[in-house]
Amino acid sequence: MTRLATGGRIDRSAPLTFTFDGAPYTGYQGDTLASALLAAGVRTVATSIRYGRPRGIFAAGVEEPNALVEVDGEPMATATTVELRDGLTARSLTGRGRLTAPDDQADQAGHDRMHAHCDVLVVGAGPAGLTAALEAGRTGARVIVVDERTEAGGTLLETRDLVGDAPALAWVAAATGLLAELPEVRVLTRTTALGRYDDGYVVAAERRGSRGRLWRIRAAEVVLATGAHERPLVFAGNDLPGVMLAGAARAYANRYAVLPGRRAVVFTTDDSAYAAAAELAEAGLEIAAVVDPRPGGGPDTAFEVLAGHVVAGATGTAEVTGVRVAGREIACDLVLVCGGWNPVAHLYGQAGGRLRYDDDLACFVPEGTAGRCRVVGAAAGEFSLAGCLGEEPRPGPPAAPVWLVPGDEPGYDTHFVDLQRDVTVADIEAALATGMTSVEHVKRYTTAGTAHDQGKTSAVTAVGVISALRGVPMGDLGTTTFRPPYTPVSFALLAGRDRGVLHDPVLTTAMHPWHVARGAVFEDVGQWKRPHHYPGPGEDMAAAVLRECRAAREGVAAMDVSTLGKIDVQGPDAGEFLNRVYTNAFAKLPVGSCRYGVMCRADGMVFDDGVTMRLAPDRFLMSTTTGNAAAVLDWLEEWLQTEWPDLRVRCTSVTDQWAGVAVVGPRSRDVVAALAPGLVLDNAGFPFMTWRETDVPGAGGAARVARISFSGELAYEVYVPWWYGLALWEAVLAAGEPYGITPYGTETMHVLRAEKGYPIIGQDTDGTVTPVDLGLGWAVSKTKDFIGRRSLSRSDTSRPDRRQLVGLLPIDGEESLPEGAQLVEDPDVPVPVPMIGHVTSSYRSAALGATFALALVKGGRDRIGTTVFAPLGDRVVAARVADPVLYDKEGAHRDG
């Protein structure tokens, strides 16, 4: 038993049981997993990643390199920061961490995201941080203090320091009490500042079990009071269980009332370990000796001091059993090491701050402020408590660091620099031997400092070793780069609630409940859920699509087209504006008519298409592809605002104001006649590409009906206010019942349009296709300018061998060409076989009685009638190149 009978900040009335590697243990409320394991005498907690060497608990905080555990499914946690809870189950990690949960048991934690703004953000609630927070808070500033520990106090929780004549924790209690009285001050414990970003933006993780919070804090000023991490010493066998940072042992004794061993040798180059030794001895630890390489040793002490000596090596196999010093062996089960202290400058470094090597302090210290970040306390190299409290600093003696301790025998195979990555001095020697000189190169070559702990105990140590081996001053070497996150953060916390159905909004139409009830199979189009097909009893997709296609070609079919993007374009210059954004002319489109239009980017590549109705001389209703509605509106706005602010035009998205149903097929006129009894429907009275306002009694009254066809059949699109969408849909189906009206989905729509050679932007195009490539040259004006026009006469866009949209008819009409399949002229030539294009759409056609495809093929229009080949791995499919219009080329079906 190494648990002390008194003291510490644990609650002995609240025992907690837990298991580690299957064995049951007991600890107390206030313990970490590490302190409870040490109290239970567990010395070895892991095996190292490369060499499988036993490793023990080395530190007491986030800098821990060894004690990685899997805790209740969390794959990689640090035992020194896991708060003990009743029933906790932990497993030591051998080698690499693994995600063990099956996919269907993903982390179900419901973390939240918090946004906060403040005048001053203080990172760290130790003496310097609390002092800074009080100073700012008293001015009335809005202050947020974040600290990674469970309570404020910082390292004062881990020492028996005094402030004045009283215990320092009394000062902490008074300071936190004062802060609590200030209404604009908020103190967040268990909250780690992970990263600093531009303009005072700090992201912090607050641990609250499965209900953590990710804080995004914007601060006018960031005060970094992040303290310092103790440095280890690099000597032979320095990785054995029982070798521990002196300050960590001090923390275990004072904060957790645990002695991590019975008899210790202290190996230090810094005075702080003397205070640690004194407090540990008072708690009952036997101090066998203090080994101090400094010729004069350190401050006065009651212990035997071996000044001017070093620990030449730690002995023991499973754990440390002694040390070799000055030719003799001293038995011990604990080696407490201190090689000085490193300011925790991570956030400062992330802010672009420069670190200066201070020879007196033997550490890299922040130089000035950086990006709203001011550094105070130990993080700024102020290691005296008085200095941290804002009093007169009491600097210690000049530091005399020892970066590399030679052993009794040559070689550095067990001189560990990075315990987590198992990097030794021998590895660094090897890196230097290759000619590497930069610390960044050595880091990448050896992986020192790249592990889960991000080199908190190893990065500067590695620089020191390089300095010692090369004889180059520390300041000339510098540090490696600091990057977020400061400590590991789970993806679940970063994602917060943005997962599952909340990951992205789901848009549904007014008719959606009907589609669901009918058993539609849905596909995602942008954020919309659209029916893909409506399988009948016993039908697979192919059968359903063939049935739906046949209904549209031979009878009548209906589709929910509400998702089409709709933009209301209004203003006296609306016609002129559309003339500029569409490749074809719109200014003279008569009111009551519609026109198909194509838009290009300035580079001449097709961007979107759709049919636009002219509602009034100064008003158009533009439609866009479903997935592109927002992008088109942004595009229009950009040109109006940045290039043509003189045009009097306003654009508004009305996509979800109007629900629409396409009624398609030879019997569609009969259905619309029943639906809208007042409408004149003959070809003369309601010609193709016109629209009418009418009354649809079954769907709230006023409706807009347009004669538009995306299938080549006689077809109508009926639009009503969204509210009446479901009523309209049901009214269309009721009106069509005598004709066997068939609902159809996007797959049938794709087949029908492909049979007619109508491209789908984004499927048959990829941002490298011009309107002319698509065979839409007829829609490209020769007389007016439009966005992208100049690009269509560039040498590249007017090449005759550009990829052009053509139809493909497989020679074997049962063969289906996969979309994306590459096409070649001759499959028998040696590799590399020149590729001449690829399949963009591929279907089975009820009307053609065979499969067919659309493809982009080099010089495709000149290849019509020839045969191309699609090598598909195990076979080659031959297909005849055809005009893209494969069905009703003369347009006989359009008018019914």
Added chain:
Amino acid sequence: MLLIPCPWCGPRAEIEYRYGGQAHVAYPPEPAALTDAEWAAYLFLRDNPKGPFAERWCHAAGCRRWFNVLRDTATHEIHFSYRAGERP
């Protein structure tokens, strides 16, 4: 994450904005009069300075307006923003 001053809405987080590349690259008044090389320069060639850079931003999740920002590409410091068509 940058804090970008929208000339209409005030300072807002970068996530509310959409980036629009270099500012003050006007659409040529007569594209047809340009050589292929001149047109390609308009389409594809932009400055990439280390230091102050005038660039366009759109307050996409706010007022939806385009405006200009003078930002230092090396430090990310934003010197000022100004409305489209205005002098800084």
